Amino acid sequence: MSAERIMLGGCPVDLRDRSGAVEEIRLRTLDADAPALGVVSVNLDHVHHFGGGSRWQGTIDRAPLEWLHLIDGAPLAAQAGRLTGRVWPRLAGSDIIEPILRAAEEDGVRVGFLGGNDETHTALRERLARDYPALELSGLWSPSRDDLADRDRSREIARDIAEANTGVLVVCLGKPRQELWMAEHGEATGARVLLAFGAVVDFLAERVDRAPQWAAESGVEWAWRLAHEPRRLATRYLVDGPPAYRSVRRAPVPERAASTATGRFVPEGESADIAIALVTYNSARHVGPLIESLRAEAETLRLRVIVADNGSTDSTRALVAAHPDIVAVETGGNRGYATGINLALSRAGDAEAVLVLNPDLEVERGAIAEMLRRLRMPGVGAVVPKVLAPDGTVYPSLRREPTIGRAIGDALLGSHGGDRPAFSSEIDTNAESYQHAHRVDWATGAAVLVRREVAELAGRWDSRFFLYSEETDYFRRLRDLGVDIWYEPHARVRHDQGGSGTSRALAALMAVNRVRYVRKHHSPGYAAGFHAVVILHELLRSYSGEHRNTLRVLLDQPSWRRLPHATRWPVHPRSTPTGTIIVPAHNESAVIARTLRALTLPPSTAEVVVVCNGCTDNTAEIARSFPGVRVVEIDRPSKAAALNAGDAAARSWPRLYLDADVEIHPGAVAAVFGELETGRVLAARPDFRYDTTGATMLVRSYYRARERMPSTDESLWGAGAYALSEAGHKRLGQFPDLTADDLIVDSLFVPGEKVVVPTEPVRVRTPRSLAGLLAILTRQRRGNLGAPAQSTTTTTVIELLSSVRGPFALIDATVYAALTSVGRRRARRAGSANAWERDDSSRGVDSLAPGSRTARPRTTAHRVPLFDEEN
Numbered sequence: 001m002s003a004e005r006i007m008l009g010g011c012p013v014d015l016r017d018r019s020g021a022v023e024e025i026r027l028r029t030l031d032a033d034a035p036a037l038g039v040v041s042v043n044l045d046h047v048h049h050f051g052g053g054s055r056w057q058g059t060i061d062r063a064p065l066e067w068l069h070l071i072d073g074a075p076l077a078a079q080a081g082r083l084t085g086r087v088w089p090r091l092a093g094s095d096i097i098e099p100i101l102r103a104a105e106e107d108g109v110r111v112g113f114l115g116g117n118d119e120t121h122t123a124l125r126e127r128l129a130r131d132y133p134a135l136e137l138s139g140l141w142s143p144s145r146d147d148l149a150d151r152d153r154s155r156e157i158a159r160d161i162a163e164a165n166t167g168v169l170v171v172c173l174g175k176p177r178q179e180l181w182m183a184e185h186g187e188a189t190g191a192r193v194l195l196a197f198g199a200v201v202d203f204l205a206e207r208v209d210r211a212p213q214w215a216a217e218s219g220v221e222w223a224w225r226l227a228h229e230p231r232r233l234a235t236r237y238l239v240d241g242p243p244a245y246r247s248v249r250r251a252p253v254p255e256r257a258a259s260t261a262t263g264r265f266v267p268e269g270e271s272a273d274i275a276i277a278l279v280t281y282n283s284a285r286h287v288g289p290l291i292e293s294l295r296a297e298a299e300t301l302r303l304r305v306i307v308a309d310n311g312s313t314d315s316t317r318a319l320v321a322a323h324p325d326i327v328a329v330e331t332g333g334n335r336g337y338a339t340g341i342n343l344a345l346s347r348a349g350d351a352e353a354v355l356v357l358n359p360d361l362e363v364e365r366g367a368i369a370e371m372l373r374r375l376r377m378p379g380v381g382a383v384v385p386k387v388l389a390p391d392g393t394v395y396p397s398l399r400r401e402p403t404i405g406r407a408i409g410d411a412l413l414g415s416h417g418g419d420r421p422a423f424s425s426e427i428d429t430n431a432e433s434y435q436h437a438h439r440v441d442w443a444t445g446a447a448v449l450v451r452r453e454v455a456e457l458a459g460r461w462d463s464r465f466f467l468y469s470e471e472t473d474y475f476r477r478l479r480d481l482g483v484d485i486w487y488e489p490h491a492r493v494r495h496d497q498g499g500s501g502t503s504r505a506l507a508a509l510m511a512v513n514r515v516r517y518v519r520k521h522h523s524p525g526y527a528a529g530f531h532a533v534v535i536l537h538e539l540l541r542s543y544s545g546e547h548r549n550t551l552r553v554l555l556d557q558p559s560w561r562r563l564p565h566a567t568r569w570p571v572h573p574r575s576t577p578t579g580t581i582i583v584p585a586h587n588e589s590a591v592i593a594r595t596l597r598a599l600t601l602p603p604s605t606a607e608v609v610v611v612c613n614g615c616t617d618n619t620a621e622i623a624r625s626f627p628g629v630r631v632v633e634i635d636r637p638s639k640a641a642a643l644n645a646g647d648a649a650a651r652s653w654p655r656l657y658l659d660a661d662v663e664i665h666p667g668a669v670a671a672v673f674g675e676l677e678t679g680r681v682l683a684a685r686p687d688f689r690y691d692t693t694g695a696t697m698l699v700r701s702y703y704r705a706r707e708r709m710p711s712t713d714e715s716l717w718g719a720g721a722y723a724l725s726e727a728g729h730k731r732l733g734q735f736p737d738l739t740a741d742d743l744i745v746d747s748l749f750v751p752g753e754k755v756v757v758p759t760e761p762v763r764v765r766t767p768r769s770l771a772g773l774l775a776i777l778t779r780q781r782r783g784n785l786g787a788p789a790q791s792t793t794t795t796t797v798i799e800l801l802s803s804v805r806g807p808f809a810l811i812d813a814t815v816y817a818a819l820t821s822v823g824r825r826r827a828r829r830a831g832s833a834n835a836w837e838r839d840d841s842s843r844g845v846d847s848l849a850p851g852s853r854t855a856r857p858r859t860t861a862h863r864v865p866l867f868d869e870e871n
Contacts, residue, residue: 005069006083008076009247010052012061013042014069015080017366018099018490019373020300021070021091026103029167029192038065038182040196041072041093047244049176056176060183065194070096079248086296087364089492093197097204100168100195101132110138110165112191114157115172116201117142123205138164148177154185162190169194172201263298265305265325268349272304274368274449275348276355279340280320281310283359286496287319291326293363301368304351308344310334311567311760313598313665333667334760336466336566337445345455354455358446360496370491371449374437381454381483382475384443385491386434395495397444398428398487402472402518404529411537433487440487441479445471446495454483462520466566467506469513476521504692507546508553509563511538515554545697552704552808562707567687567760579654579673579723580607582646584639588660589617596626598663606656606669609649613642619660640735647729655729657741659720661765668759672723675757682728683745683754688719689761694768698815702773703766705816708803709796716754717742719762728753777823796820 004015028037050056070091071077080088104111121140128135147153169191171178178196186194202208266272306327307320311334320328327347331340341356348354371383387397409424419430458477461470511534519527535554541547553559585592599608609630610623614637623631632649654676668686675684692700716722722742731748735741767773800813
């Protein structure tokens with residue numbers, strides 16, 4: 001009968017998820033023509049009694065009943081996973097008895113209990129009357145051991161059960177007695193289903209406590225139970241258990257192919273049970289395992305999978321493209337989690353429900369079916385699952401509506417500090433909340449299933465949040481529709497928790513978006529109070545550099561616009577503008593592969609010329625290993641000479657001049673080239689963002705001040721990348737023999753002739769050390785000697801002063817001024833000497849070829865009015 005059966009320790013085990021097992025049992029209670037079904041829980045105690053070499057091996061298999069053997073025990077679940085490559089849940093009798101009773105109540109099936117004493121039966125009657133008022137109880141039988149040992153008496157009990165018209169008989173006699181009694185007398189009871197569920201009668205009667213959730217999920221429930229009942233369980237766990245465990249572990253683990261996925265996803269144009277929206281951004285490490293887990297779910301559900309990619313620069317898009325039954329959507333930039341969701345759901349098609357998933361999840365077997373079962377209950381509009389951390393522990397994913405009181409509690413006591421009253425914390429940390437299904441305000445947006453018609457009424461996710469708080473806002477709108485949001489603990493997903501990346505900018509964005517959310521839904525006065533409490537939260541933790549940075553951002557509202565935000569590549573008449581990218585490279589073997597790897601991603605059609613100027617390392621060899629890259633070598637270690645040599649070798653316009661240690665996405669290149677091809681401007685550069693990860697305090701302070709200066713957002717310098725049209729280059733002529741090439745080019749054009757194009761930001765790695773920063777400042781200031789007048793000292797001072805909005809900004813401006821002064825003095829001492837000052841602190845060792853493996857960069861976002869494409 002089993003769709004998938006394996007042997008563990010000499011015992012057959014039928015692999016089922018929770019919903020599948022419950023539904024199979026329910027259908028059997030309604031099928032009068034099928035043989036009676038005996039359900040047993042297979043744990044180490046069962047292996048001891050019925051496994052290989054045991055006294056009762058094969059005994060029950062020869063009974064007239066048909067048997068369903070369910071996994072009950074962490075060791076068996078783990079070994080089943082090793083054998084099959086899938087995650088299988090534990091299905092203890094105490095885990096599935098309640099949904100079986102609910103089904104019997106709905107179907108009018110009479111239920112009886114065999115086992116337990118009179119006191120237990122009294123408590124059981126009260127519990128069933130309270131929680132299952134419509135359940136028909138056929139009877140409660142409490143035979144003695146002598147009765148069970150007497151065959152004639154057992155036959156009388158079986159006849160009594162049959163005369164009571166029992167459809168489901170819960171047999172709670174303990175192993176092996178209950179299974180042996182069922183094998184001999186089960187058919188005579190007339191029950192359609194017999195459940196060998198041991199101590200379930202005591203659990204239902206609430207006379208025995210279940211092990212806490214953490215113990216069950218950590219695989220140490222046996223230790224908890226042993227500690228509470230040492231006399232009864234010592235032999236089972238300490239004497240009989242170890243040999244049974246060894247027997248289970250002896251099963252050989254087969255070699256498996258890289259993918260065990262067999263489920264087919266539903267294509268567009270066909271109806272589906274669920275349309276799944278995934279938003280990816282550099283998610284190559286996670287998206288494969290997620291898709292494989294969805295394949296397993298697709299064996300029992302009709303799933304359509306839509307992946308909206310936010311401009312990944314790794315192999316994410318190639319990995320998704322390898323699955324032709326996945327609907328792939330390009331968002332046209334890094335447009336944020338909410339926009340990605342909206343674009344994915346615009347392709348949802350005909351589906352009963354929509355499911356939004358983070359790409360760094362893995363869905364456990366049966367989880368989506370469990371969520372759908374809950375969603376189909378009256379009044380339920382959305383369902384969220386239990387979220388597990390990578391180590392299997394429960395992640396506190398449930399949240400309460402943000403209020404000033406809860407923000408104060410979290411500020412003073414911490415977000416995860418103990419089980420506090422609901423009014424004092426936004427995060428629900430009560431362990432019981434994660435054990436039982438119930439209504440919730442909202443939950444982290446890692447996974448949420450929404451009824452299709454409810455999603456249409458709620459409309460689009462608010463793309464103004466980019467990342468963080470978009471789910472808070474969406475859940476609030478669901479509640480405003482009058483539908484319930486339910487937590488379903490039997491649906492489990494594993495969440496990496498780091499898939500969105502971590503950085504100071506993202507930490508600050510999370511705090512700022514909390515304030516933005518409250519501003520959207522509350523009065524200005526309330527929002528100001530909430531903002532003050534969020535500031536207090538960061539102030540109390542300002543001993544940490546990350547919290548100090550967040551505090552500065554919260555106090556400096558103009559800086560909010562420089563936080564990670566949506567970027568979209570402009571659409572031009574030519575979808576893939578061509579041009580030339582010139583990369584001067586002097587001994588850049590540590591970083592050149594990283595730069596070229598990004599440049600050569602499809603659909604790039606640009607010509608790439610790398611000019612090795614006076615290189616003494618293998619920069620040229622690495623560059624030549626990239627298909628389509630031309631390498632020009634000159635003897636002179638001069639950047640200006642390299643740029644001019646690149647111009648001489650280039651064949652097309654426009655031209656992008658790119659520093660060798662700067663990564664730029666092909667979409668950003670296309671956007672810049674497309675802007676120049678319109679003829680509206682002569683010069684352009686992409687957006688950029690400083691990456692100060694690992695930098696010293698003074699370096700971070702310098703770049704914070706620089707970011708606040710208006711010229712940073714308006715000039716061509718700073719990004720390590722700028723581009724010229726052919727007409728713009730004529731104004732320049734040749735590059736002068738100075739190192740500050742971007743400053744020189746910027747000075748040639750008035751504001752109407754140059755533009756900063758909103759693109760995926762170029763990642764500019766700043767120096768990590770003060771010495772590295774001073775080397776760069778010295779080179780820049782030396783490059784200004786003898787050059788045309790650039791931004792004067794007076795202008796710089798005015799910009800610095802105008803950027804000061806508080807004490808922290810004043811400190812940063814002072815650091816900027818002091819370090820700039822030191823760089824100027826060093827440059828004057830060096831004069832025009834042909835030195836090559838360079839920062840090496842930001843240049844990590846990179847791979848030597850396109851296929852080499854490197855450390856993965858952290859991401860900035862990957863988290864999405866349903867259902868039209870976003871404008």
